[in-house]
Amino acid sequence: MLCPRKPKKTGKAMSDINTPAALQPVSIRRPVRWHIAVFLLPAFIVYSAIMVLPLIETLRLSFFNTVDGVSTFIGLANYQVLFGDQRWAHDFWNALRNNLVFFAIHMCVQNPIGIALAALLSTPKLRFVAFYRTAIFLPTLLSFVIVGFVWKLILSPIWGVAPWLMGLVGMKSLFAPWLGQSGPALVAVSLISNWQYIGIPMMLIYAALLSIPEEVIEAAEMDGITGWSQFWKIKLPLILPAIGIISILTFVGNFNAFDLVYTIQGALAGPDMSTDILGTLLYRTFFGFQLQLGDRSMGATIATVMFLIILAGVSFYLFAIQRRMRRYQF
């Protein structure tokens, strides 16, 4: 890695000016460039030791279990338990299904509203843009603890803020303690998460919209394409790469989400596990909760499955979507 090497024909050969050999073909006189190692090593060591190796170790652990007090290789037996054992399989598929619903709600509610807000914000010559932008982004900065409890209080039938607000628009009779009902709880938690994270798609799309050059918009206006149809026909195709990015960010974020469910519904993801997602399942499994003991091997197995899901999503995005997307250079 650090061996001297023929300089590329083009580019930054000049940056190697301190090593005269750089300008000649491979030469034994050229010293090893230790400074490259010094610059790279701290990041490489911390990243490898705390992130990459534990990830690999976790994948490895999923093929092991404790037999007679000794960690033993047991092949795919953990996976057989996860998918074959009735209780485990039920919990896992329940969590995966809930996670898919959680993701679907983010894609159908959070991202379209975020894009719409960004489109409104990018209206030319609009006043108070900075204020709106700041206010709408604020919830994203709050911790899950704050968001979770604030919404728990608002939706609590004891306090009565939510029923009172619904009463203002004549819908008081529709109020129910959603967080406590196993059907609507997942939708309610997902919408709270949407409320919190809407700032991210809004900001990224807003930035993408701002980067569309004036000339393109002016040309569209010359052709009589304005307003609504301008957004659909001109701007939307140009911000598709940004929409791809927010989709994959949402995907990765949702499939390792944990905190919001934990703060609102606790580690058991009540009521009756109706809000259990993969993150809470992983936490309970490997760390244990109340009467359930922590199980490292099964935890590693679930983490591996989550890893494969996220890897599949990211690969799908990189190879199937991002490559086909047309990018426009201005």
Next chain:
Amino acid sequence: MSNRARMSPVRTGLVHLALAAYTVIALFPVFLTVINSFKDRNAIFRSPLQVPLPSTFSLIGYKTVLGQADFLHYFQNSFVVTIASIVLVLLFGAMAAFALSEYRFRGNALMGLYMAIGIMIPIRLGTVAILQGMVETGLVNTLTALVLVYTAQGIPLAIFILSEFMRGVSDDLKNAGRIDGLSEYAIFFRLVLPLVRPAMATVAVFTMIPIWNDLWFPLILAPSEATKTVTLGSQIFIGQFVTNWNAVLAALSLAILPILVLYVIFARQLIRGITAGAVK
């Protein structure tokens, strides 16, 4: 800009209406929490939407919070962890970004790719082995464990953003430095780092928010009383005082405060960073 989209006042009005409506949705829960934290118990329940009046004003919630839980200590832990992690992420990230963007060496592209994996794959998935490693090295229930994890978590994005910016630093400048006899280290610390300061601020903000708000790692790696962060501390405090609404609302308001302050300080930088970085 001159003759662009002359909008009718009606349409401008509708745009403002829509944005203002969403602004209310975004701010209402925060507003509700803060106003009620300054009211007495009866007023919280009787008229939740009223701002505190002299007759209903009360600081009892704040007294309970500050008297019961060691919030100052939790704040201190959060500050130490967040600041130490940011410093390490910026230092290590900038050094690696410099190596990757400045020098050609065998394995450069591969190394860049290796570092980029961490942007997409969440570090949480390795928690089982991270906990095991921390137990083996005796780092469980220390702030060091958290700092190490957050540094590893922040490095990939820092390298990605900073190397983009460092490619923009003029080669002529660096070569002039080399001719003047500066070492590679001096070129990095004295020429390049000052020039990418805006990018460093962006990275700092992006790194800071998830660290300050994280619940997962403090819960698993450092749940002891001495090492609780403010996020974990308020989570547990609220769990214990769940029926004492004064205390809960006061604790929530206190937890909102530092983020608000940081946001006001860094808002411009954050917006600039997103606008500059997300476009490509």
